[in-house]
Amino acid sequence: MGEVGAPPGAAPAGGSSVADGSGAVGTVAKIRAVLRVRDFRKLWLSTLLSSFGDWLGLLAITVTATMTFDDYAAQNFALAGVLLFRLLPAIVLGPVAGAFADRFDRRKTMVVTDVLRFALFASIPIVDNLIWLFIAQFVIEAFSLFWIPAKDAAVPNMLRKDQLEPANQLSLVTTYGLTPVAAAIVFALLTSVGGELSAVLPGVDEVDLALYLNALTFLVAAFVIWNLPSISGRRAEGAVVGQQESFLGSLVKGFSFAGHTRLVRGLVVGITGAFVAAGAIIATGQAYVNVLGGGEAAYGILFGAVFVGLGLGIGIGPSVARDLARERIFGLAIVGAGVVVVLLSLSFALWISLLLVVVMGFFAGMAFLAGITLIGTEVEDSIRGRTFAIVQSLVRAALIISLALVPIGVGLIGREDLDLGAVVLPLSGERIMLFAAGVLAVGVGLLAYRQMDDRRPIPLWADVVTALRRDTTARRRLAGGGVLIAFEGGEGAGKSTQVRRLQEWLADEGLTARASFEPGATPPGAGIRSIVLDRAQVGIAPRAEALLYAADRAQHVHEVLRPALDAGEVVITDRFIDSSLAYQGAGRTIPLDDVRMLSRWAAQGLRPDLTVLLDLPPEVGLARARGRAAADRLESESLDFHQRVRRTFQELAEAEPDRYLVLDARRSPDELAAAIRVRVAELLSGLPLQTPAPPAAQPQGAPQPRQDDRGPGAHHPHAQTGATPQLHP
Numbered sequence: 001m002g003e004v005g006a007p008p009g010a011a012p013a014g015g016s017s018v019a020d021g022s023g024a025v026g027t028v029a030k031i032r033a034v035l036r037v038r039d040f041r042k043l044w045l046s047t048l049l050s051s052f053g054d055w056l057g058l059l060a061i062t063v064t065a066t067m068t069f070d071d072y073a074a075q076n077f078a079l080a081g082v083l084l085f086r087l088l089p090a091i092v093l094g095p096v097a098g099a100f101a102d103r104f105d106r107r108k109t110m111v112v113t114d115v116l117r118f119a120l121f122a123s124i125p126i127v128d129n130l131i132w133l134f135i136a137q138f139v140i141e142a143f144s145l146f147w148i149p150a151k152d153a154a155v156p157n158m159l160r161k162d163q164l165e166p167a168n169q170l171s172l173v174t175t176y177g178l179t180p181v182a183a184a185i186v187f188a189l190l191t192s193v194g195g196e197l198s199a200v201l202p203g204v205d206e207v208d209l210a211l212y213l214n215a216l217t218f219l220v221a222a223f224v225i226w227n228l229p230s231i232s233g234r235r236a237e238g239a240v241v242g243q244q245e246s247f248l249g250s251l252v253k254g255f256s257f258a259g260h261t262r263l264v265r266g267l268v269v270g271i272t273g274a275f276v277a278a279g280a281i282i283a284t285g286q287a288y289v290n291v292l293g294g295g296e297a298a299y300g301i302l303f304g305a306v307f308v309g310l311g312l313g314i315g316i317g318p319s320v321a322r323d324l325a326r327e328r329i330f331g332l333a334i335v336g337a338g339v340v341v342v343l344l345s346l347s348f349a350l351w352i353s354l355l356l357v358v359v360m361g362f363f364a365g366m367a368f369l370a371g372i373t374l375i376g377t378e379v380e381d382s383i384r385g386r387t388f389a390i391v392q393s394l395v396r397a398a399l400i401i402s403l404a405l406v407p408i409g410v411g412l413i414g415r416e417d418l419d420l421g422a423v424v425l426p427l428s429g430e431r432i433m434l435f436a437a438g439v440l441a442v443g444v445g446l447l448a449y450r451q452m453d454d455r456r457p458i459p460l461w462a463d464v465v466t467a468l469r470r471d472t473t474a475r476r477r478l479a480g481g482g483v484l485i486a487f488e489g490g491e492g493a494g495k496s497t498q499v500r501r502l503q504e505w506l507a508d509e510g511l512t513a514r515a516s517f518e519p520g521a522t523p524p525g526a527g528i529r530s531i532v533l534d535r536a537q538v539g540i541a542p543r544a545e546a547l548l549y550a551a552d553r554a555q556h557v558h559e560v561l562r563p564a565l566d567a568g569e570v571v572i573t574d575r576f577i578d579s580s581l582a583y584q585g586a587g588r589t590i591p592l593d594d595v596r597m598l599s600r601w602a603a604q605g606l607r608p609d610l611t612v613l614l615d616l617p618p619e620v621g622l623a624r625a626r627g628r629a630a631a632d633r634l635e636s637e638s639l640d641f642h643q644r645v646r647r648t649f650q651e652l653a654e655a656e657p658d659r660y661l662v663l664d665a666r667r668s669p670d671e672l673a674a675a676i677r678v679r680v681a682e683l684l685s686g687l688p689l690q691t692p693a694p695p696a697a698q699p700q701g702a703p704q705p706r707q708d709d710r711g712p713g714a715h716h717p718h719a720q721t722g723a724t725p726q727l728h729p
Contacts (some may be wrong), residue, residue, distance in 0.1 A: 027319060029657045030166035039230045040158045040167060044174070046224040047151065050114070051175045053217030054144075055183035057121055058086075060210035061137060067207070068130050078130065085134050089142040097145040101385030106150040107231040113143040114222035121215035125208035148392060153385035154231040156376040162655045164376045165326075168369055169314055177311045186210075263327070263378055264387055266451030267371050270334050272394045273444025274367060277341055279402025280437035281306070281360075284410060284430035291415075291428055292350045305354050309361020310368075317366035325593040330370040331449025337363035338441025345434035402437075409433050482565030483684060484606065486576040489614035490646050491635050492624030493665040494672070498614065499574045501673045502680065506570055511684075514564050518552065518575040522559045525552040533632040542588035546595055549580050554602040561606065570684070576608055578652050583634065586648035587641050610683050612676055613653050616665035618642035 035041050065078040101109060120136045120143075127136075159167055190206040204212075225231060289298045313333075321329045340360040347353045371391070379387045413429030485502070487495040499515050506513035520529035528548050532540065540548075553576070564571045577599040585595040600607075618639055625635050653660040661679045663672055 027166065027169070027315070030163070030655060031170050033654055033657075034159065034163050034167045034170065037158060037163075039228050040155065042224055042228055043151070043155070043158070043231065044167075044170065046221040047171060048174050048179060049217040049224075050147075050221045051179040052183055053121075053214040053221075055180045056187060056210050056217075057214035059183060059187045060207045060214065061124070061133065063207050064124070064133060064211075065130065081134060082137060085138045086141050089138060089145055093142050093145050097149055097389050099386050099389075100146055101150040101153055101389065102383060105232045106154050106385070107225060107228060109150045110147050110225045110231065111222045113147040114218045114225065116143050117147075118215045118218040118222070121211055121218065125204070125211050145389070145392070149385040149389040150231075152372070152376070152388040156384065158230055160651055161377045162651045165318060165369065165373045168372050168376070169318070172314045172365075172369060172372070173311055176307060176314075180307070186213075262451050263374065266327075266448040267330070267374060268391060268394060269444050269451065270330060270367065270448030271371055271391055272398045273440055273448075274334050274337065274364065275395045275398040276402045277338065277437040277441040278364065279399045280406045280433055281341065281344075281357075282399075283402060283406040284433055287410060287428070287430045288353075288434065289350070291430065292348075292353060294350050298350060302354060302357055305357040306361045309358040309363075310365040311361075312358070313362040313365020313367075314369050315365075317362065317369060321366065325597060326370040326374050327452040327593075328449070330367050330374065331445050331452060333363045333367035333370065334445030334448060335442050336445075337367065338438045338443075338445055341438030341441060342435055343438075345431045345438060406433050406437075482568050483570045483610075484561065484565060484608045485570065485572045485680065485683075486578070486608035486611045487572070487574050487614065488576070488578050488582075488611055488649055489665060490616055490618055490621045490642055490649070492621030493614035493616045494624075494669060495574050495614055497669055498612070498672055498676060499572050501669070502572055502676055505673070505677055506680075511570055512568070513570040513572060514560075516556070516560050516571060516573045518556060518573060518579070519549060520552070521556045521573075522552075524555045528552040533634065542584065542590055545588065546580065546584040546590060546598060549584060550598050550602040553577070553580075553599060554604075557603050557606055562604070565606075573608075576611075577603060578611060578649065581652060582645040582648040586644040587637065592648075608659065610679065611653075611656075611660050612679075613649055613660055613662045614665035614672070615646070615650065615662055618646055620666065 035044070061082055065082045069078060117140050120140045124133055124136050155167060155171075156164060187206075187210055190210055285302055289302055292298070294302075317329075317333075324332075337360050340356050340363065344353060344356045344360065347356060375384065375387050375391070410429035410433055413432050415428040487499050489495055496517070499517070503513045503515040518525070519532060520526045528551060532545055532548050556573075561571055561573065577596070580595050580599045581592055584590055585592040622635060622639075622642065650662075653662045661676070663675055665672070667675075
């Protein structure tokens, strides 16, 4: 969903921004695009407030519980009780809360639970009783279970699918990075002015004030959410659970869906196993640090290292994983985290352990982000709340089981020293439990991968190698001067005209530029073109069509694009991989991940350095195209088909603003050509580009071209000297 007043998927005004192409720039641009969606921005601000209040409240409640007793053991029992009461409601009420979120108005659910949490948090300092603290904490957490799936299930209705990952990145970094730090700083400030506070507000100490501030954040959040009707979850045709389905029936349907859907089953298995391993790390952390010779400070650093890694995995993980499908990222990231935990159990130095914990957190962050995004993009709105709730319940149950059983296992195993000759490795209960947790994570990661990666068209290893070598080959190619520019757009957008005009301008500037057209750029491709565009070929299956286009692209890259790029030329192609995503993916309704994987493999990881999207309403473009010649097989498709194609092009452009230049193709050809030249001049500035060889000496008496004839390489000053040309738009 776009801004109010703008159609969903509208093309960015003025074209794409110019960026350096780094993953960080792309991520920042995507997050900015998400925050431009007004309803999501308001919901995010509300969640930021609630999350800040929740962390502040947790700090205040734990301090309140420990301050009630003077005895050290009693303080720890009280602290454990508070944490236990935060986790227990999820086991009992989690699935029920998810069914509630799917069945009833999500906005009203969130507002009511926020108001109730406001009242309960405010009551804790007023009642000032440990028993009430436990009861209030239990009830608050129970209400939170209704709020969380309602919020998580509502977000996908506000955004396009390609926007969910950056939205989840923003939300998770906010919840686990920004707000805990902000809450800790505010709580430290409150405790530092405790004495002065009592003089201003008699009977109110710093902990009481923290609880009151926490309560106030929920009241403000309720007000914000009340003014967001798009959260409700009830669309024009009633997307939520039908009224004839009973509450118990909807609950049973949620469990049945989770058990019989491979994607959700893989997510449940992977996330549950991963959090069992995470609980083992938390439970063994202090004893593990002591074995390595560290103290409480080292334990604090180790604990913080987990969140550093988690934040890095959420923030930059998608850039590292590049174009791998989320289903693959999820399972592989859990396996990676498990391998690191196994290495952690064998570590003999504190600094090595700290590095390993950061890496483990990085993999965990990648897996968590991929899992949450998959639920938002792949699970229908009518069942999404229950799916989120089941996952959240199993996460908390896994933590409880792990936190309860791991310390018992550590105590039963005890400690022994293993003499390896060169080094003596302390073989202790915490190491063995960490080793077991790592092996468990590897196992559930592999199981999740097998559940979720069924029938992928490209083998895993080929997919990973293609994705990993993409950036290195691009940098090496750019260093040699080879540049790939692709033109994309719907029918009749004027791509061929602009390809030729750009080639002519580059040649006038003294550069070796080559234009190429898909499909049909090679002799085999010409045969494929006659098949896929012939209107008589009505029986081609969508996947067969995608394979034919991929075969044409593989030959095109092998025979034309790679040799020209390796020679340092500027290559301009009319259509490339994004056309397959738009036409065979969205147009033919084949999963985009499958088409992307197949196309990337066929192109050997090659991707354009710049993609120019000539955006045009389909009805205008089709009228242009059909006015020139008889409609081919793709031009004959329905208007709805071409509208899906256009929306996909727009979404791809918004997802990668550093790579795209978006132009309104209704502008005149001269205006378009001028805008393209400006962007291309910026791209090529400073690159060691190939210039044509000087022309051979003309025989005596032959006609000499005029000095102002600026044909390809003819008497251009840069062609004479071989210097890098200064491009002038």
